[in-house]
Amino acid sequence: MKEAVFKSFDSATQLAEKLADKIATLLQEGVDNRGTASLVVSGGSTPIELFKLLRIKNIDWQNVYITLADERWVDADDSASNEALVREYLLKNKASSAKFTGLKNMFATAVEGAALASEKLEHFPEKFDVVILGMGNDGHTCSWFPCAQPSELDNALTNEKTCVAVTPTSAPHERITLTKPRILSSRQIFLHLVGESKLEVYRQAKESADVNEMPIRAVLSQSKTPVDVYWSC
Numbered sequence: 001m002k003e004a005v006f007k008s009f010d011s012a013t014q015l016a017e018k019l020a021d022k023i024a025t026l027l028q029e030g031v032d033n034r035g036t037a038s039l040v041v042s043g044g045s046t047p048i049e050l051f052k053l054l055r056i057k058n059i060d061w062q063n064v065y066i067t068l069a070d071e072r073w074v075d076a077d078d079s080a081s082n083e084a085l086v087r088e089y090l091l092k093n094k095a096s097s098a099k100f101t102g103l104k105n106m107f108a109t110a111v112e113g114a115a116l117a118s119e120k121l122e123h124f125p126e127k128f129d130v131v132i133l134g135m136g137n138d139g140h141t142c143s144w145f146p147c148a149q150p151s152e153l154d155n156a157l158t159n160e161k162t163c164v165a166v167t168p169t170s171a172p173h174e175r176i177t178l179t180k181p182r183i184l185s186s187r188q189i190f191l192h193l194v195g196e197s198k199l200e201v202y203r204q205a206k207e208s209a210d211v212n213e214m215p216i217r218a219v220l221s222q223s224k225t226p227v228d229v230y231w232s233c
C-alpha cells in the first residue's frame, strides 16, 4: 500500500500558503490540460485561511468547478452550512467566477434529496483534480461518521453513487456526503489538519485499518489515489 505523504509546517499560515500554491498549480494544470478543473472542499473551521489565500490566486477560475465533500442538511444561509462558508470565504475576489454546485436542495431530508444532489454533480469530470478533506477528532472525514448507524456508514463507504445521506448521532444535523468511491475518484487528495489534537487523531488512525472505528482510515488505507497530509500545530 502506498503511504500518505506527511508534510509538517511551522504555522497554520505557512501551511495555508504552501497548500494554496500547490492547489492553484494543480487546478491551472487541469484547466490547461483538460479545459476545466474541479475542486472538492470541506467545511469546518480549518480551511478558512486556505480559502482566503486560494481565492486571490491567478487561475482561470471561470473554468473551475467546485463542490463540497459534505454538507449539513440546513439552508444555504444557515451558519452551520458549508455552502455558506464557501460562499463567504472562497467564492470571492478572483474565485468569484468559479462554478459552484452545493449539495443541499429543496427536499425536506437528505435521504430524499440525495438522488438530486448526485444528479447535480453529473457535469463534474469522472476524476476530481483536487479534493481537500478535513478530519474531526472522532476520526470522521466528509460525513463518514463512526457514530452513524453501521449500515449508513457502510453505505457512505461503498455506494457507487455520488452522494448519500448520513445521520450522525453525536453531531448535529442530518448530512449529505460524497461517498468514498466518488472521493477516491480524484487525482489528488489533501488532508488538511491543524493542531496537536488532530495530529494525535491522525497517529491513531495510522495504527489500524478499522474504518468503522475511524472512517478517515478509508482514505489513508488505500493506494488508488495519492494523499498528502498537510499538518501544522
Ligand SMILES: O=C1O[C@H](COP(=O)(O)O)[C@@H](O)[C@H](O)[C@H]1O
Residues within 6 Å of the ligand: 042, 043, 044, 045, 046, 047, 069, 070, 071, 082, 133, 134, 135, 136, 137, 141, 142, 143
Ligand atoms: O463536520 C465537519 O467537520 C470536519 C472537520 O471540521 P474542523 O472544524 O475540525 O475543521 C470537516 O472536514 C467536515 O467537512 C465538516 O462537515
